[in-house]
Amino acid sequence: MFRKSILAGSWYAGTEDSLLEQIKNCFLHPIGPRKIPRVKDGKRKIVSIIVPHAGYVYSGPVAAYSYYALAEDGKPDTFVIIGPNHTGIGSGVSIMVRGTWETPLGTVDIDGEIAEKIESKNDMIREDLRGHESEHSIEIQLPFLQFLYGKNFKFVPITMMWQNLNASRIVGRAVAESIKGKNAVVIATTDFSHYVPHEEALELDKKAIDCILALNEEKLQRTVLEHGITMCGYGPVSAAVFASKELGAKKAQLLKYATSGDVTGDRSSVVGYGSLKVTV
Numbered sequence: 001m002f003r004k005s006i007l008a009g010s011w012y013a014g015t016e017d018s019l020l021e022q023i024k025n026c027f028l029h030p031i032g033p034r035k036i037p038r039v040k041d042g043k044r045k046i047v048s049i050i051v052p053h054a055g056y057v058y059s060g061p062v063a064a065y066s067y068y069a070l071a072e073d074g075k076p077d078t079f080v081i082i083g084p085n086h087t088g089i090g091s092g093v094s095i096m097v098r099g100t101w102e103t104p105l106g107t108v109d110i111d112g113e114i115a116e117k118i119e120s121k122n123d124m125i126r127e128d129l130r131g132h133e134s135e136h137s138i139e140i141q142l143p144f145l146q147f148l149y150g151k152n153f154k155f156v157p158i159t160m161m162w163q164n165l166n167a168s169r170i171v172g173r174a175v176a177e178s179i180k181g182k183n184a185v186v187i188a189t190t191d192f193s194h195y196v197p198h199e200e201a202l203e204l205d206k207k208a209i210d211c212i213l214a215l216n217e218e219k220l221q222r223t224v225l226e227h228g229i230t231m232c233g234y235g236p237v238s239a240a241v242f243a244s245k246e247l248g249a250k251k252a253q254l255l256k257y258a259t260s261g262d263v264t265g266d267r268s269s270v271v272g273y274g275s276l277k278v279t280v
Contacts (some may be wrong), residue, residue: 001096001098001099001100002099002102003099003100003101003102003133004102005103005104005139006134006136006139007134007139007140008103009178009275011055011056011136011140012053012055012056012060012140012143015104016104016105019078019103020105021145021146022056022060023057023064024036024055024159026056026061026063026064027059027064029064031061031258031262031263032061032062032064032065032151033068033162033213033248035066035068036072036089037068037071037148039074039075039148040071040124041074042073042074044075044076044183044185044279045073045279045280046069046070046073046076046142046185046279047186047244047249047278047279047280048185048186048240048244048249048277048278049066049069049070049185049186049275049278050066050068050187050188050189050212050237050240050275050276050277051067051138051275052189052191052192052273052274053083053136053137053189053190053191053233054120054140054191054260054271054273055140056140057262058078058258058260058263058264058271059273060269061256061258061263062100062256062258062273062274062275063076063090063273063275064144065255066224066255066275066276066277067144067147067148070148070185071130074202075149075152075183076180076183076184076185077153077183077184078080078114078154078182078184078185078202078223079141079145079153079155079156079184079187080114080118080156080158080178080179080184080185080187080275081141081155081178081186082159082160082171082187082189082236082239083135083138083158083160083185083189083190083233083236084137084161084190084232084235085131085159085161086136086137087134088106088132089131089133089134090130090159090161091126091128091130091161091164092124092126092129092160092161092167093124093158093159093160093162093167093170093171094128094130094131094132094158094159094161095107095118095125095126095154095157095158096110096114096127096132096157097110097112097113097115097116097119097127098110098112101142101155101157103142103143103146103279104143104146105143105146106146106150106151106276107151108145108146108151108153108154109154109155109157110155110156110157113156114179114182115156117177117178118133118156118174119176121173121174121177121178122174124162124167124170124171125158125174125240126195130182133156133159133209135159135216137159137189137233138157138158138159140189141187141189142155150155150183151224153275157166158171158175158176158236160200160235161240162235162240163233163234163235163236165217166217167235167239168217168238168242169217169238169242170239171243172217172238172239172240172241172242172243173237173246175239175243176243176244176246176247179247180246180247186240188236188240188241189232190234190236190237190258190274191231191232191271192204192209192229192231192232192257192272192273192274193229193231193270193272194230194271194272195228195269195270195271196270197267198259198261198267198268198270199267201259201271201272202206202228202259202272204227204258204272205229205231207218207223207268208223208224208229209254209274212237212276213253213276213280214252215241215244215245215249215252216241217237217239217241217242220233220234220237220238220240220241221234231258245279247280248280249280250279250280251279251280252276252277252278252279253276253277253278254275255275255277256274256275256276257272259271259272259273259275260276
């Protein structure tokens, strides 16, 4: 399957030159790292990252922190990108095992070998194109990866409509078993609180972030439900935390948190964004 961009010209810039400039500006933004990363060689320590998936104008500077950390960490061959299914279309857990995705920066191939292994681990994980055709959370990560690595990587897209603890651990275990010993990184994408006052977002999102920092996916699930935190990708994050521990991760670090209000100046109703890394 060849999947054309559904976000170019809206969620991010629509031409190669304008998109490259936009990504550079995310790194140099006052809320961003304020530096352009250079990919380094060496033994990698990052097992997974957590990044937002709003339009680059809003969440790009926060996302830039995770991608800066990736560049500093080395050169993965494959990224397993797990995002929420916002559309309600497709299977409970939808994976693509073959195909190519396009952005204004070029094309990226799916790592069929790893994708097929993940799919084979549990019947809950189904090859289903419908879960990806109109979903934005995974595509919006690709230009950042292309900016860093050009054509020198592949990826596996997984969307989760089912985000409960059982589903998250099934996905996390399948991913961990399939990439163990591989030069791969898990990317979980989520936004945190949606459309609440800025101060409320800070309070609620800290509760969720503290659970991630503790590498406790069960507590994260419980906290999100008990406090009504409108975190759209708590399942993908739970899956990534579980997979990371299975792969030997010992530590999580918050790289940056901000809200849309920090960008726009309107703090009456904001969305929270966070970048974190999980390392061995």
